[in-house]
Amino acid sequence: MTSRVLVAPDSFKGSLTSLQVTDAIATGWARVRPADQIDRCPISDGGAGLLDALRAADSSWQPLPVASRDPLGRPIGARFLRSGERAVVELADASGLGRVGRDERDAGTASTFGTGLTLAAAIGLGVREVILGVGGSATTDGGSGLLAALGARFLDAQGNELPPGGAALARLARVDLGGLSSVLAEVRLTVASDVTNPLLGPSGAAAVYGPQKGASPGQVAALDAALARYADVLEAAAGRSIRDVPGAGAAGGTVAGLLAIADRFAAFAVRSGVEEVMGLVRFAERLAGSTLVITGEGRVDAQTAFGKTAYGVARRAAEAGVPCLALGGSVTPEGEAALAALGAITVSASEGPGTLEDAMAAGAAPLERTAGRIARLVTLGSRLA
Numbered sequence: 001m002t003s004r005v006l007v008a009p010d011s012f013k014g015s016l017t018s019l020q021v022t023d024a025i026a027t028g029w030a031r032v033r034p035a036d037q038i039d040r041c042p043i044s045d046g047g048a049g050l051l052d053a054l055r056a057a058d059s060s061w062q063p064l065p066v067a068s069r070d071p072l073g074r075p076i077g078a079r080f081l082r083s084g085e086r087a088v089v090e091l092a093d094a095s096g097l098g099r100v101g102r103d104e105r106d107a108g109t110a111s112t113f114g115t116g117l118t119l120a121a122a123i124g125l126g127v128r129e130v131i132l133g134v135g136g137s138a139t140t141d142g143g144s145g146l147l148a149a150l151g152a153r154f155l156d157a158q159g160n161e162l163p164p165g166g167a168a169l170a171r172l173a174r175v176d177l178g179g180l181s182s183v184l185a186e187v188r189l190t191v192a193s194d195v196t197n198p199l200l201g202p203s204g205a206a207a208v209y210g211p212q213k214g215a216s217p218g219q220v221a222a223l224d225a226a227l228a229r230y231a232d233v234l235e236a237a238a239g240r241s242i243r244d245v246p247g248a249g250a251a252g253g254t255v256a257g258l259l260a261i262a263d264r265f266a267a268f269a270v271r272s273g274v275e276e277v278m279g280l281v282r283f284a285e286r287l288a289g290s291t292l293v294i295t296g297e298g299r300v301d302a303q304t305a306f307g308k309t310a311y312g313v314a315r316r317a318a319e320a321g322v323p324c325l326a327l328g329g330s331v332t333p334e335g336e337a338a339l340a341a342l343g344a345i346t347v348s349a350s351e352g353p354g355t356l357e358d359a360m361a362a363g364a365a366p367l368e369r370t371a372g373r374i375a376r377l378v379t380l381g382s383r384l385a
Contacts, residue, residue, distance in 0.1 A: 047135020
């Protein structure tokens with residue numbers, strides 16, 4: 001009996017893109033069950049790989065190049081996707097961890113200015129509806145760099161503009177929003193994010209995500225204090241509270257910065273990243289014709305239930321009554337339990353003891369072999385049934 005298999009994983013961050021993961025699973029499966037129909041549907045939660053996933057799903061999204069800056073201010077070529085007056089911008093493309101080496105990570109000076117340049121370029125070309133995916137950032141600047149690229153100014157007590165990065169915000173005395181373009185009033189902006197952290201405190205941007213961006217414990221405390229100063233001054237300038245809004249801490253506080261100027265846009269919303277992307281790739285339509293869904297992500301753990309791609313796919317599959325399998329580069333009991341609650345079965349692609357670096361260096365081959373083993377089990381189950 002043949003099946004129609006929908007392969008819809010996220011990237012294995014730092015190792016494989018969602019396209020590479022999709023191809024590996026599909027290749028391993030097809031070797032064992034060549035008669036099955038495989039629908040390749042890479043997914044993203046709004047982080048790194050968003051543009052590639054959408055481009056793979058729908059060729060009407062055209063990539064356009066942008067002269068931009070990486071998190072450390074170095075010139076780079078970035079891009080966004082455009083279809084008519086709609087655009088998709090991926091924060092990680094210009095301001096993501098993938099743009100800096102592990103030994104270059106600097107949470108104090110890293111800036112979202114490059115993402116702001118990309119967004120400004122899209123708007124300048126006539127785009128009036130933008131989806132901004134904010135996962136995978138290398139920054140903890142509260143989105144100040146992005147706002148600066150749109151025309152905002154961040155000044156110290158002497159009236160001098162602050163240098164880029166979150167650390168400098170400790171000296172912030174005044175925010176001037178007067179330079180923001182009036183064209184923003186014609187733009188509908190949707191932020192795709194699954195982070196629910198506030199801006200500040202033990203669950204805030206610096207405390208939770210600062211360490212992976214290169215911040216030491218002392219730097220985490222300093223960045224949290226700098227973001228508190230930023231919130232004080234920015235809230236006074238914008239006339240609205242942002243610091244405690246759930247999700248304000250996403251992308252090093254970038255969502256907090258955008259919330260402060262939400263009223264400058266024609267429409268503004270923060271929505272689930274994975275849900276937004278599934279809508280763009282017509283996931284519901286593709287799911288309806290499937291007999292099995294295979295999803296996956298680099299690590300299936302306690303955070304999986306908080307809006308990560310595998311959980312979003314498994315939830316949709318459960319609602320549609322379609323069996324779901326999830327492959328993880330590594331799997332913890334908490335992650336397995338989270339997906340089991342939705343009826344999904346989780347399988348680890350790890351093939352033996354080793355370090356994270358070993359697993360990442362192994363590339364796609366373990367995923368192909370794991371998919372093949374699962375395919376054999378499905379065949380065996382069909383025979384037993």
